Amino acid sequence: MLTGHNDVVNNQSRPVARRHHTVPRFYLQGFSEAGKIATVRLPGDQRFPQSVGDAAVAKDFYAVDGHPDGPDVIEKALSEIEGLAAAVFKKIAGGSWPLGHEDRMTLGYFVALQATRVPVQRNTMDYLAAQMLRLQIGASGKTGLRKQLEEHGLEVSDDIVEEVWEQMTRPQGPPVKRPKTVHIEQMLDLSGKLIPYLVGRPWSLVRFERRSLILSDAPVGLVAHTNDKWGMGVGFMTAWGITFPLSRKAGLLMNSVEPQIELGVPVEKVHQGRADWVQDGTAKMEKFFNFHTVQGASEWLFHHPDDEKYVPTDLPNPRPVTLQMSGGPPEFDGEQWFTGGDTKDASTG
Template sequence: MAGKGNTAKLHHYVPQGYLRGFATEKGRVTAVPLDRSRKPFTSSVKNVAAQTHFHTLEELEEPDEFEKALSGVEGEALNVLGKFERNEFPLSEADRWAFSYYMALQSVRGPDTRKTMEHLRAQFLRLEIGAGGRKNVGSWIKKNLGFDSSPEQEELLWAEATQPGGPPISFSNLSHIQHMLDTAESLTPYLATRPWSLVRFQRRSLVTSDAPVSLIRNPQDEAWAGVGFMTALGIAFPLTRKIGLLMSDPTVMLEGLEPDNPRVQETRSAVLRGEFDRIQTGTTAMEKLFNEHSAHSAREYVFHHPEDEMFVPDELPEPNLINMRASGLVDADFDGKPWFGVSDTQETKHEESEHA
């Protein structure tokens, strides 16, 4: 067993094997930063979509054990990707589930997932502590952190917790990994149970991003409404620069049926067997559908083959590592008074007066 001295340091949140599908034979890929102050650059797939020690678990004998486990999942996915390239489609049900899990994992393994978790936790802590009132900070520390605090510690926590954005929060690698695995497992069925279309391009090409699984909103939905894996009209995943996977809405086949109708389960089984899957010839409209959604879902970078610059959409979003934001009460200002009931200090004084 390898010791800590042999730990891999640079961990990819977009697999190198996947990015090679958009790279030259020598593994060179062009990265387009969403930060307009930076220019596009071409580099090895080894040097992009990666962070140092992103998955390192120092508490384990092999700190990069999870990174190695990811490599195993990615290896299986690359085998399936080879079947796509050879037109071995539809897939077996086992391969379909395995590749769906890979896509679900890819949709939640980036730094944006961790940043979003930290943002939401900070916002809700801000609300919890702020609404509890300044005088109750000590009891909050005792209940949640397990120690008797000093006035200085209470003042520091109050100041940090009630500042805009909430207190500084940093999730551990272990917390991030546990959340990633749980979320990927829950999302997998929403990918596997959609009809799949394998779209092959000849003259046109696809780009990808650091968040390559993109959700296609139903145009009939209200503009303010969110879109998720369950409600999306479609889900797009560029497999290589010449092949895309489009997962369509299965509910159109079940319109008017109750969930307990036998046809619902029959249709689900047929979808998993690939009976509704098909291979399509890529068109200009389909290329734009994939590329515009790939660009829109990007967090910091769009990636493409060095010869495919013309297929990068003109309008790119601003960089954004927080894909879900809390609003409403969490944005309120706090004056130190508790929002609900009386403070613990007041309750204590009341009890003392009753015993006197």
């Protein structure tokens, strides 16, 4: 359950923040010029400049209605974390590398949080909930659906059953929107669990002189192993590497742990930056970073006004969710999958 943050001051005189950046403003500024950032909407047909203050903004995205510290308590807490991360970004830009243990943990948590706080994560949670409900309703058949509606005190006609059936069993599932707090809880929990898979990797800082990096609305890129012939997907634990553009001229590559395991390097030394290094930003490395940035994007790409040439030409369509359900039927015929039992069990799980 969400609780108050002791480090967040409950200042009743301060206006409630309602425009929430899902990609932090300070982070966007590293890809901007004079407060402006170029924006591309996938698949690339819409391109326009906008203010950094307007990019990656959603109204009340992290709002928690009724919280004793105010509805923007999470937004304020995120702002404090962003302030700590911005200080680490500044150190890196000033030439500090490798990072000390505390700064490494701060940056690692910031990356983990950026992977979990974005809209595509919330969309995916809603999508999965919709698909599970679709499967439950579809398996119970129209008879089970009718019984469920009647148990809610509704007068049910055949036309109503057909209308609700079509809505509940469509391929995208019923229109399910879980409470925002469900995503916020997951964001706070999962970001902490992801840290070991980030800070335990050897990090390389890639600095670019002639070429530039772009950013997306979901900027953490997962790099699959080259021997992944089956396309089974990649996660934070199984990824060969993880990309994270720090600015248009610097990128963080969290490399494979396999060499460290083979050499028997203790994870404590990795945490101290003993396995980290600096790389020159080649054309190949720019394409590598920008490719994975695009692959991780949901709907938006961002770049410096002078860097349009570094946006790949072959862009995908928007991807509102990070995965798709498979193995279930594309449509249901209205018949119960199971007989001889209570249809309520099949329709409610």
